[in-house]
Amino acid sequence: MREAALELLNRTMDEQLKRSEHPSDFPALPPIPAGRYTDPRFEALEKDRLWNRTWLLAGIASDLPTPGSYRLFQHLDRSVILSHGKDGRIRAFHNACRHRGSPLLLEPQGRAMRFICPYHAWGYDLEGTLKSVPSQHDFACLDKAENGLIEVQCDTYRGFVFINFDDDAEPLRDFLGEFVALTEGYPLERMVVKDHFFVEMACNWKIAYHNFLEIYHVNTVHPTTLAPHLDSRSFVIALYEGGHMRFGTRKKGGESLFKTPPVKPDDIAPVFLENTVALPTFPNTFFSLDPVGFNLQCFWPMGSDRSVMEVRQMGWATDSEEDKLYWQGMRAATEHILSEDLCLFENIQQSLRNGTIPSIWAGYQERALYWFEEEIDRRIGPDRVPADLRVQPRIASFMAPRSA
Template sequence: MRQAALELLNKTMDEQLLRSEHPEGFPALPPIPAGRYTDPGFAALENERLWTGAWLLAGIESELPSPGSYRLFQHLDRSVILSRAKDGQIRAFHNACRHRGSPLLLEPAGRAMRFICPYHAWGYDLEGELKSVPSQHDFPCLEKAGNGLVAVRCESHRGFIFINFDDDAPPLTDFLGEFVALTEGYPLERLVVKDRFLVEMECNWKIAYHNFLEIYHVNTVHPRTLAPHLDSSSFVIALYEGGHMRFGTRKKGGDSLFETPPVRPDDIASVFLENTIALPTFPNTFFSLDPVGFNLQCFWPMGPDRSVMEVRQLGWECDSEADKAYWTGMRAATEHILSEDLCLFSSIQQSLRNGTIETILAGYQERALYWFEEEIDRRIGPDLIPEDLRVQPRLAQFTAPRSA
């Protein structure tokens, strides 16, 4: 973490520990309309204006170790191939044959030195170029050069692969903003995926994401699992341009919330040993940088009132039996902690759907979720959102400066 960001963290944490009143000059946040989580029209606006223009975390480079390694991104009613080519570059293509749209790859991950359509056997190389067409004489006007796979914008940052469905979007590093400075001192590029799983939820994706944008609920919902390890009274938030955020919470003893694994880097900066640093990264990703590794969570819509949480458990390179046992235990611990939250989500969605609750409220320590909702409106365009579903912008003046 760069010095300016570290000084801001420590300063605000010291102030927070002394705070006993609502901060002077900070506004009461207006109610957030419930229809944002139930209305099909709002979900359609998100699909059209939010998901198609944001950089989306799609994979981890270590999962594509050699030429031909591939993994499918399968969210948002799309299927995208992430593949490492012979030159080592990772590329992304829509998983659709240019002949009649059949998916080229049916397995979610594997290795393929060519993409051969299982329908009519059209073949493409790892650069997406069309190379073979059975009975090509039956297609007299076909130009192979103009019928390669449809590429998807793809860029990586320190081992994390992002895609964007807008070819004109700004570069990934511009989009990530302060994330670049906040992760200095944490060896992101050395992380590997120990486990991954999906959790389907009977709620809008934003309701699930909200849960991770505040610590207000931890003492109530997680009294024996998380609360004993976190000094909740020290919790601080920094809001950044682009809808991104940084959370910081001091730990109660030890440099991790969890048991130390068999292998752990010794060059992690002290800020990540002394504090839990979480980085909600717009639009739908949550990093929590613990020295033993962490759960990387992405939240994807499956409709206005259904969603899925994609969980990757990231740790350090090691293939020992002790390490495998450690991560088996971490999977069980993670599922238990998540279950403490998940049991509430469907009932929250029900209350919003049936009109029992017409708005939701956010306090000062929940301002991150309000900032997140503000950014959604900025991405969609406020004029395109029905007036009764908009959030009123309040927090731009409270954003933190970028580190030099």
């Protein structure tokens, strides 16, 4: 973490521990309309203006180790091939044959040096070029050079693979913004996926994501699992351009909330040993940089009132049996902690859907939640959001400066 960001973290933590009143310069936050989590109009706006135009975390480079390695991204009513090319570059293609739209790959992961359509055997190379068409003479107007796979914009940062369905999107590094400075001193590029699983939820994706944008609930919901390890009073938030954020919470003794794994880097910066540093990264990703590794969570919509949490357990490279047992235990611990939250989400969604409550409230400790909702409207375009579904912009002036 760069010096300016570290100074901001430590200074605001010290100030927060002394705070006993609502900050006099921070505005009261207006209620957030319930329709943002139930209304098909808002869901359609998100699909068009958010999911189709924003950089999305799609994979991990270490899962694509050699030429021909591939993984499928299968969210948002999309199927996208992430493929390691012969030239070492990771590319993304829509998983659709140019003949009649059949998926080229049916397994979620594997190795393929060519993409051969299982329907009519049209074949493509790893660069997406159409190479072979059975009975090509029957396609009088077909130009193979013009009918390669449709590429999706794809880029990587320190081993994390992102895609964007907008060909005119800003460069990935510009999009990530302060994330670059905040992760210095944490060896992201050396991480591997220890486990990868999905949790389906009977709620809007934003309701689930909200849960991870505050720790106001930790003492109540996680009294024996998380609360004993965190000094919740020290919790601080930095709001950054683009809807990104940084959370910081001091630990109650020890370098980690969890026991030490068999392998752990010795070059992790002290800030990540002394504090829990979380980086909610717009629009739907949550990093929490613990020295033992962390759960990388992405929240995907499956309709206005259903969603899925994708969880990758990120750790350090080793194939020892001790390490495998460690991560089996981490999976069980993670599922237990998540279960403490998940039991609430369906009923929250029900209350919003049936009109029991017309809006939800966010307090000062939940300002990250409000910042996230403001950014969604900025991405959609405030004038496009129906008046009854808008959030009122209130806290842009409290955005933290980027580090030099």
